[in-house]
Amino acid sequence: MDSNREMERLPRGRHGLPPEFVARNQRERLIAGLIQALYEEGYQKTTVAMIGQRAAVSKSDFYKHFESKDDCFIAAYDAAVDQIRRHLLAACESAQGEDWAGRVAVGIEGLLKQLDAEPALASIVLVEGLRAGRGIYDRYQAGVESFVGLIGEGAPRSAEGAEVPETTDEAVVGGIASMLGRRLLAGEGERLSELFPEILEFVLAAYLGAEEARRIVSSG
Amino acid sequence: MSSTRPELPREFIAGHKRRRMMEAMAELAAEQGYEATKIADIVRRAAVARKTLYDNFDGKEDLFLSAVNATITEMRVVVEEACEQNGGMPEEGIVAGLEALLDFVAEHPAGARMCMVEAISAPPSSARLYDAGVHDFVELLRKGAPEGADLPETIEESLVGGAASILQLQIRRGEAERAPELLPELSQFILSPYLGVGKVVGTGRRK
Numbered sequence: 001m002d003s004n005r006e007m008e009r010l011p012r013g014r015h016g017l018p019p020e021f022v023a024r025n026q027r028e029r030l031i032a033g034l035i036q037a038l039y040e041e042g043y044q045k046t047t048v049a050m051i052g053q054r055a056a057v058s059k060s061d062f063y064k065h066f067e068s069k070d071d072c073f074i075a076a077y078d079a080a081v082d083q084i085r086r087h088l089l090a091a092c093e094s095a096q097g098e099d100w101a102g103r104v105a106v107g108i109e110g111l112l113k114q115l116d117a118e119p120a121l122a123s124i125v126l127v128e129g130l131r132a133g134r135g136i137y138d139r140y141q142a143g144v145e146s147f148v149g150l151i152g153e154g155a156p157r158s159a160e161g162a163e164v165p166e167t168t169d170e171a172v173v174g175g176i177a178s179m180l181g182r183r184l185l186a187g188e189g190e191r192l193s194e195l196f197p198e199i200l201e202f203v204l205a206a207y208l209g210a211e212e213a214r215r216i217v218s219s220g
Numbered sequence: 221m222s223s224t225r226p227e228l229p230r231e232f233i234a235g236h237k238r239r240r241m242m243e244a245m246a247e248l249a250a251e252q253g254y255e256a257t258k259i260a261d262i263v264r265r266a267a268v269a270r271k272t273l274y275d276n277f278d279g280k281e282d283l284f285l286s287a288v289n290a291t292i293t294e295m296r297v298v299v300e301e302a303c304e305q306n307g308g309m310p311e312e313g314i315v316a317g318l319e320a321l322l323d324f325v326a327e328h329p330a331g332a333r334m335c336m337v338e339a340i341s342a343p344p345s346s347a348r349l350y351d352a353g354v355h356d357f358v359e360l361l362r363k364g365a366p367e368g369a370d371l372p373e374t375i376e377e378s379l380v381g382g383a384a385s386i387l388q389l390q391i392r393r394g395e396a397e398r399a400p401e402l403l404p405e406l407s408q409f410i411l412s413p414y415l416g417v418g419k420v421v422g423t424g425r426r427k
Contacts, residue, residue: 130340130347137341141392144385165405167386174385175378182351182377198374205375205413213413 027065029055031076034069039120043073043132073136080125081143087114088150100154101208101216105200107150112193115180119189126181147173156207168206175202238276240266242287243330250330254284254342281343288339288346291331292353296360298324303364310366311415315407317364318383322399322406325387329396336388354380361410369414379410 033055037046048069052062066072091110095103115122129140152169176199180192197217204213244265248257259280263270277283302320303313325332335353339346357380358373365371383406390399 132341137337141389162408165408167402167405168409170389171382171386171406171409172378173382174388175380175382178354178381178385179374179377182354182381185351195374198372199378201372202375202378202413206409210413210415 023065026055026057026061027075030057030062030065030072031079033057034072034076035080035120035124038073038076038128039123043128048072070132070135073132074139077124077129077136077139077143080121081139081146083121084111084114084125085146085150087111088147092150100156101204103154104151104203108199108203109193109196112196112199115192116190119184122180122184122189122192126177127184130181144173144177145170147177151203164207172203172206237266237268237272241268241273241276241283242290245283245287246291246328246330246334249284249338249342250333254338281345284334284342285346285349287331288335288349291328291335292349292356294331295321295324295335296353296356299357300360303360310364311411313364314361314410315403317360318406318410319400319403322387322403325391325399326397329391332387332396332399333391336384337391354384357384366414371413375413379413383410 030051033051033053034046036054037050041050046069048059048062051069051072052059055062062072066075088107088111092103092107095106098106115126125140125143129136129143148169151173155164155169157164179199180195183189183192183195201213201217204216208216241262244262245257248261248265257280259270259273262280262283263273266273273283277286298320299317303317306313306316325336335350339350341347354377358376361376361380362373365376386402386406386409387399390396390402
């Protein structure tokens with residue numbers, strides 16, 4: 001989702017495309033339009049007109065797909081989380097030969113690169129999702145939850161003679177999400193990749209202990 | 221808060237009313253959310269006149285922000301005192317501070333919900349109070365960290381954010397009263413980058 005690119009508009013008039021394709025396409029454009037408008041204006045200031053403008057969809061067509069700005073927001077939020085999750089899954093799959101720590105490293109690196117490349121996507125998921133009201137905060141929590149299984153899969157459950165508690169998975173994911181959200185709010189988006197070694201150390205330490213985490217991070 | 225109690229009865233009553241309104245706000249926000257809470261609900265719950273509310277606060281948002289601010293401050297003071305009273309090993313201070321935080325959440329479920337859940341998504345200005353609160357706790361953690369640990373702030377922010385997210389889940393499940401049960405797990409989580417997973421001390425409850 002290039003932030004400066006005009007949303008691609010379908011040719012006017014008789015283009016011979018089946019109506020369901022047009023509808024789907026419109027819906028996707030509206031979702032992308034909302035994500036972009038939100039990034040530029042913030043949730044409070046974003047209007048249906050702004051979303052329509054960025055999506056090149058009329059206001060009346062907007063209401064064929066969504067009941068309200070909130071309704072569109074929820075759809076966009078879920079779509080954005082899904083996009084990040086699919087990207088992360090692909091990154092993890094590309095590292096299947098690696099051990100758990102290696103997969104975590106590839107996953108975190110891929111995640112940070114994606115967030116840097118798509119600041120509007122990062123912003124809706126990690127910043128706006130928390131601030132836009134109660135219903136959407138529920139989606140934020142659900143979104144965070146959906147990553148918990150990814151990090152916990154194959155993670156060591158005991159280290160240095162102690163058990164790693166189940167809540168660690170949630171705490172690690174929640175901690176990364178919260179910290180990244182704060183960095184985005186502070187205007188440090190597009191540079192999140194610089195935090196890679198520190199985030200990796202944070203995740204590994206929670207499962208393997210401080211010394212082992214530092215050893216792995218410093219050995220690259 | 222008894223040490224700051226004013227001596228004059230009139231001021232005491234005024235302060236007491238102010239506090240009651242903030243408590244009513246916390247309870248109502250926890251029960252039905254900030255948006256749905258009306259001024260009429262607040263004055264009824266606090267048993268004060270509408271005029272008293274407007275004498276003390278500009279309106280609902282101002283009352284909410286004052287209540288969030290007061291609760292976060294109280295929470296921080298409790299945690300800071302617990303950290304300082306356990307000045308032995310640094311990690312003991314951190315565990316004591318965490319224990320005090322969990323006890324606070326259990327004893328003030330409405331207040332905890334207001335400042336840890338509602339404040340994030342209610343009026344935009346309260347999210348800034350939440351962010352400032354997180355920052356304060358990051359500072360507390362840095363202060364209590366073992367000497368020479370020298371972790372990057374990214375890690376400490378992730379630790380505080382991670383612990384907060386576990387507490388938020390607990391509060392949202394309606395189980396704030398059981399927050400103290402999280403002490404062993406959260407102690408281990410918070411101390412792991414400093415000490416290593418197996419080396420966490422003092423996670424048993426002392427009471």
